[in-house]
Amino acid sequence: MSNEQIIPENQTFGDAKATPEVNPEVALENQPNANLEATPEITPPVVPVVSPKVPPKVSPEVVVSEVTPKTAPKTIPQAPLSPATPKAAPKAMPNSTSKSTARRIVVTSGKGGVGKTTITANLGMALAKQNKKVALVDADFGLRNLDLLLGLENRVVYTAVEVIAGQCRLDQALVKDKRQPGLALLPAAQNRNKEAVSPEQMSQLLDELAKSYDYILIDCPAGIEQGFQNAIAGAREALIVTTPEIAAVRDADRVVGLLESQSIKPIRLIVNRLRPAMVKANNMMSVEDVQEILAIPLIGVVPDDEKVIISSNRGEPLVLADKDNPSLPSIAITHIARRLEGEQIPLIDLMAYHDGLLSRIKRFFLT
Ligand SMILES: Nc1ncnc2c1ncn2[C@@H]1O[C@H](COP(=O)(O)OP(=O)(O)OP(=O)(O)O)[C@@H](O)[C@H]1O
Numbered sequence: 001m002s003n004e005q006i007i008p009e010n011q012t013f014g015d016a017k018a019t020p021e022v023n024p025e026v027a028l029e030n031q032p033n034a035n036l037e038a039t040p041e042i043t044p045p046v047v048p049v050v051s052p053k054v055p056p057k058v059s060p061e062v063v064v065s066e067v068t069p070k071t072a073p074k075t076i077p078q079a080p081l082s083p084a085t086p087k088a089a090p091k092a093m094p095n096s097t098s099k100s101t102a103r104r105i106v107v108t109s110g111k112g113g114v115g116k117t118t119i120t121a122n123l124g125m126a127l128a129k130q131n132k133k134v135a136l137v138d139a140d141f142g143l144r145n146l147d148l149l150l151g152l153e154n155r156v157v158y159t160a161v162e163v164i165a166g167q168c169r170l171d172q173a174l175v176k177d178k179r180q181p182g183l184a185l186l187p188a189a190q191n192r193n194k195e196a197v198s199p200e201q202m203s204q205l206l207d208e209l210a211k212s213y214d215y216i217l218i219d220c221p222a223g224i225e226q227g228f229q230n231a232i233a234g235a236r237e238a239l240i241v242t243t244p245e246i247a248a249v250r251d252a253d254r255v256v257g258l259l260e261s262q263s264i265k266p267i268r269l270i271v272n273r274l275r276p277a278m279v280k281a282n283n284m285m286s287v288e289d290v291q292e293i294l295a296i297p298l299i300g301v302v303p304d305d306e307k308v309i310i311s312s313n314r315g316e317p318l319v320l321a322d323k324d325n326p327s328l329p330s331i332a333i334t335h336i337a338r339r340l341e342g343e344q345i346p347l348i349d350l351m352a353y354h355d356g357l358l359s360r361i362k363r364f365f366l367t
């Protein structure tokens, strides 16, 4: 394994000091994606995006669709998160004071199975393709699968647990991706329970990673128990992933509250697995519906597409697998990576794209 040297031998965690705020909201000029859009599978319609400094009640980043069906109530009942809800508010997280300007972003959701790991793997790959140094941290102790999605499972020797226990160095545990220089994975232990690591230890681990990487993306486990507390420890920003389903949105709403109470911001929204045909038929919440409930800035919408599942099963994130002919989800995730960098890129109007596709099919049969 060709792991790079991250920290000198015997170096311990914890030399933390005050950190400057990174302002990811700084908007650059709108730069069309020459690489991506030169050879796309489709030419997706777009709508302009405005990045607000203060999240408005309804973000102007809304995808403007021709029809805005309402399938969900405006307010949602506050119910316990699945699988469990703590009785008391969580303890304040240890605030990391590392001097590094690395972006520390937790990818979280509340409800399980909405696509956190898929987004983490693809977003990490997309950022690395943009020449960023990216560390992906699997915080799902006990049920890790980020290594599988990245196709790196056979190269895992040590995990974060051994690093924390002082049984190996951080650089020994990091698995560097040979396909995409700049991308490395810090695996989670599979056979340990979630209590094997404390939030303080996770935070110190992130401080070490922050010395060598531009981005640290933390793949959060489902729920808001110990694993969630570990995953958000040391994170400065959050990406909330939700599918357009009421249960997922409700859980995401609870998590937004928890993140805000830990002063993690900005918190941005990714709507994953959108199916425009279902939205049109009033069988799925629209992006506007989701935004209205969560009231956090939208950073991207990823369509539901079987290509995502196929590429995940092959251990090759979609943004890498279809790089010569990018699919819609791949373009959507690459655009999220560029928006994180401050670029103003219009959202793909998936509803309009769907309408265009339908009229092309109709024309085909009528002529
Ligand atoms: N945009 C998409 N289109 C189609 N399938 C998707 C999409 N995003 C995710 N999936 C599929 O959804 C399933 C769950 O995804 P994933 O494991 O990333 O969710 P998760 O939130 O990390 O789950 P958990 O909470 O258990 O960690 C996987 O089978 C994945 O391939």
Ligand SMILES: [Mg+2]
Residues within 6 Å of the ligand: 116, 117, 118, 140, 219, 220, 221
């Ligand atoms: Mg996961």
